Amino acid sequence: MIVQIALLAGLVVFSALAVLARDLLKAAIALAVASLLLGILFFLMNAPYVGAFEISVVAGLITVLFMTTIALTKAEGDVRESKAARWAFPLFFAVFLIIDILVMKGLIGKIPALASPPEEGTFGETLWKMRTFDLVGQIAVIFAGVFAVLALFRKRSKDE
C-alpha cells in the first residue's frame, strides 16, 4: 500500500513537472518518469500487458521521439506566454487536488464491487478476437496520423 501511494505521489509530482517545466527537454524527461511510474503501478495492479505497453511505448518510444524533435528544432523565436498561464495551472491543480482528496474516497466507497468479471481471455484472444473492431480503428488512426504529417509537411506548389 505504501509503495503504491509513493508511486502515485511520484506520478502526480512528475506529471505536474512535465507541464510546469520551462525547459522542453526537462518536461519530456519528467513525462517519461511519470509514465514509468504509471507502468510500475499497472504491474502492481495485475495488468502486466498494459504496464509493458506503457513503459515500452510511452516511457520509451515517445520519449525518444520527443527528444529527437527537441534536438532537431532550434530554440529561436521564443513565444511569449501570458502570465496567467503561470499561475492558472498550479491554481487549478491545487483546487483539483483538494476536491480529489475530499471527494474521491467517499465516492469510491459507493462504487459496488464488479457484478460480472471483466472481459476474459489471454492478451492475444482479447486483442484479435474480442476487440477486433478496435484494430480497424487503430489502422484508421495510424492512417490519419501519417497522412496528417504528409499533408502538413508537404512542399508548397510553385504558384503559392
Add this chain to the structure above:
Amino acid sequence: MILLFIALPLIVAGILPLVGKFSKSFLPDLLANGVFAVLVAAAVFSARPLIGNGPVVQTLSWLGESVNIQLALDGLSVLMLFVIALVSLASGLFSINYMEHYGGKANFYALFLIMVAGMNGLVLTTDLFNIYLFLEVAAVASYALVAFGLEHDELEASFKYLMLSAVASAFILLSIAVIFGLTGGLSFEAVSGGLASLDVKYPMAICAAFFILGFGLKAALIPFHAWLPDAHPSAPAPISAMLSGLLIKVSGVYALTRVFIGVLGLTPALSKVLMWLGVISLVAAAFLALGQKDIKRMLAYSSISQVGLIVLGIGLGTPLGILGGLFHLFNHALAKGLLFLNSGSIMQSTGTRNLDEMGGLARRMPFTAATTLVGSLSIAGVPPLNGFWSKLIIIVALVQANQWAFAVIAVLASVLTLWYYLLIQRKAFFGKLGERWKDVKEAPFWMTASTAGLALLCIGTGVFFALTVKDWIQPAADTLANGIQAMFSSLGF
C-alpha cells in the same frame, strides 16, 4: 455489407497518396467523389431497405471464423450515414475546383476520406470504447484538415482545436473507463443491462457530467465552444462545411444522443441539463453571430446556435422532440454545408471574408447568391424550406410538453437567426456593386453544381417534408424512443 461504409473510404484513403504520384488532380478527384457517390447510393438503396423489418446487427466473419466486429444498423444510424454521405459528396465535388490552388490534393482527399470513415464507424458501432476510438479517427483527420492551408491562423486554430478536443476525449475516455469498471462490459447492451441492475447513482452522475463535458466540447455547446469560431472558419471551405455540417453533429450530438438516450437512459435531471445547455447555446451564439463581420465566423456562431436548438429538441426527450431535433440535425447539415461552401465561392472570387467589404455580389455571382438565400432562409426557418418544418416540430414538441418558456425563447431565437442571415444577404449580395468587384466571376462549374444540388435538396426536403420525415427521420426517432434494449431483444440476443 455494412462494413463497406467504413472499409471503402479507408481503403481508398490508403491508396490515394500513391495514386497522387501519378495523377495530381484527376484521379484523386474521381476516386474520392466516386467513393462518396457509392456511399450515398449504399445508404439509399442498400442500408435503408435492410432495416425494413427493424434494426439489423451484423457480426462479421473473416476466413470462416467469426471475428468480433459487430455493426448495428438502425433508423438513426441509417439517417446519419445518409446525411454524412450527402454532405461529403457535395463537399467532395466542391473541392474539385476549390482545392486546386492548395496543392497536395491526394493527401487532402485521403484525410477527408478517413474523417468520413471515422464518422461512419462512430455511427455503426455498438461499443462505448469504439465510440471513443472512431471519435479520435475523425478528430485526428480533422485537425490536419483545419490546418491544411498552412498559414499562421490556420495552424493556430488547429492547435487550439487539438488542445480542447484532447480535453474532451480525455473526459469521454475517463467516463467510459468508469462505466467499464462498474459493469464489466463495453458494448451498449452489456452497459445498459449492467447499469439497470446496479445502484450507482453518484458514480453515474459523475460519468454523465463527464460525457456532457466531453461531447459538449465536441458539439461546441456554450460554454464549451471556444475552439469552434476559430477552427471552422480557418479550414478550407469544403472542410468547414464538413465540420460544421457533420462532425460536430456526429461526434457531439449523435454520440451524446446515442449514449444518453440509447444506453444510459435519459433521466429528468439530465433532460433539464441538456435543454438548458441547448437553449443557452441557441440564444448566446445567435447574439454573438450578429456582431461578426467575417462571413465564415458568423456561420460558425450560427452552427453553435443551431446545434443548441438540436440539443434542446433531443434533450426534451419526448418522441416529438427527438423527431424535431433529428430533423433539424438533417436540415442544418444540408443548409450549413451549403452556406459554408458558398462562403468558399465568395472567398475564392473576391479574396475576402469581410462582409463590410462586399456588396452587390448578386449581379456577378447569381448562382451563389440564390443558393445562399436558400440556405439562409432554410436555417432561419422560413416556410416552405426544410428548416421551417424542423423548427416548427421542435417548438410544437416544447409546447406539448408544457415548456412554454423554452418554446418562446426558441421562437425569438429564430427571429435573431433570420436577422443575421438577412445581414449576410444585404451586406454581401444586395445593394450597389462595389467598384472593386466589377470583374468578379461566378464560381467554377463543380463549385456551383455542388451548392445547387444542396440548395435543391433544401427545397425538396421542405416541400416534400412529410415524405422525408416518414422515410428517414421517423425511423431514427423511433429507434431512440425504443432504446437500445429493443434493438437487441428484437434479434433474440
